[in-house]
Amino acid sequence: MATTEFGQAVRRWRDRVSPEAAGLPVGGHRRAAGLRREELALLAGISVDYVTRLEQGRAANPSVQVVEALGRALRLSGAEREHLFAAAGLVPPGRGTVPAYITPGVQRMLDRLTGTPVAVYDAAWTLLLANPLYTALMGEWHGKDRNAVWRNFLGSGTRARQTPESRRALETSQVAGLRATAARYPADQRLRRLIAELRSGSDRFAELWDSGGVERHDVSHKTIDHPRIGSVTLDCDVLSVAGSDLRIMIYTTEPGTRDAEQLALLTVLGTQALVG
Numbered sequence: 541m542a543t544t545e546f547g548q549a550v551r552r553w554r555d556r557v558s559p560e561a562a563g564l565p566v567g568g569h570r571r572a573a574g575l576r577r578e579e580l581a582l583l584a585g586i587s588v589d590y591v592t593r594l595e596q597g598r599a600a601n602p603s604v605q606v607v608e609a610l611g612r613a614l615r616l617s618g619a620e621r622e623h624l625f626a627a628a629g630l631v632p633p634g635r636g637t638v639p640a641y642i643t644p645g646v647q648r649m650l651d652r653l654t655g656t657p658v659a660v661y662d663a664a665w666t667l668l669l670a671n672p673l674y675t676a677l678m679g680e681w682h683g684k685d686r687n688a689v690w691r692n693f694l695g696s697g698t699r700a701r702q703t704p705e706s707r708r709a710l711e712t713s714q715v716a717g718l719r720a721t722a723a724r725y726p727a728d729q730r731l732r733r734l735i736a737e738l739r740s741g742s743d744r745f746a747e748l749w750d751s752g753g754v755e756r757h758d759v760s761h762k763t764i765d766h767p768r769i770g771s772v773t774l775d776c777d778v779l780s781v782a783g784s785d786l787r788i789m790i791y792t793t794e795p796g797t798r799d800a801e802q803l804a805l806l807t808v809l810g811t812q813a814l815v816g
Contacts, residue, residue, distance in 0.1 A: 546602070546627040547595040553614040554580050554595075561615065561651060564672060575613075582675075583613035585667070585686060602628050605730075608640045612669055615647060636727030638663050639784050646781055646788070655807060657774075657791040663721045664731050665689050665714065668786070676810025677764060677772075677791065677803075687734065689714045693742040701763040701771070715748040724785075762791070768809055772802040 555574035564579055581588040586606060593599035607628050611621045625632045640662050650658055650671060657674035661667055665688040667681060678699055685695045722731055738745045763773045774791040793800040
């Protein structure tokens with residue numbers, strides 16, 4: 541019964557969210573005003589097949605991470621988010637765990653930045669939400685690759701160009717930041733599992749973790765080697781959201797430059813790929 545209720549709730553709220561409100565191109569004939577399953581899957585970072593099975597009641601026991609991602613993609617209020625967790629037979633993450641809830645105010649701000657690559661990460665550097673242009677720029681990540689620390693030490697890496705020096709500085713900063721996050725959220729079992737996996741799978745991570753370093757690596761520019769538009773250099777700013785411990789990563793270019801033209805081209809190419 542709970543699984544059926546969960547699927548019905550997802551379908552009902554999916555029909556309520558317009559693609560414009562989610563920062564997606566409308567494109568083509570639509571039978572309904574709400575999100576398509578493909579669009580919800582893109583926003584939540586899960587497969588279309590899984591969304592289908594959840595809505596039809598053929599998939600049981602969605603994880604906390606999946607329910608949280610669907611809640612963000614569906615723009616749920618606090619009460620609606622709690623209902624979705626209850627329908628999944630889960631308790632919403634409480635105090636002492638890394639926050640993953642994106643407030644309506646932050647969501648509205650992101651919706652207005654459709655021409656700018658923007659992503660939201662939690663305090664452990666797990667990707668919570670990325671707009672289509674950010675995904676077009678940096679690539680689409682799934683599973684453990686959605687965590688930037690795991691991705692850099694054990695996963696697929698990044699399109700951002702790195703020198704040996706900049707990579708060492710980034711690694712040191714990521715480990716120091718993860719250590720600080722672990723100190724703030726000692727009850728977060730998912731975070732503890734992530735750290736344990738990184739320590740066992742990466743000698744470099746284990747070395748840096750045991751060293752206790754606290755260096756910061758503030759990158760203001762990044763050069764992205766993109767498979768379709770070539771290299772593009774952007775300003776990278778990370779904003780913190782007071783009270784929620786979220787990180788908003790924003791990429792911008794100087795108007796009138798070649799990099800701005802490349803980003804504008806990617807806006808078109810990324811939209812075409814999404815509509816297709």
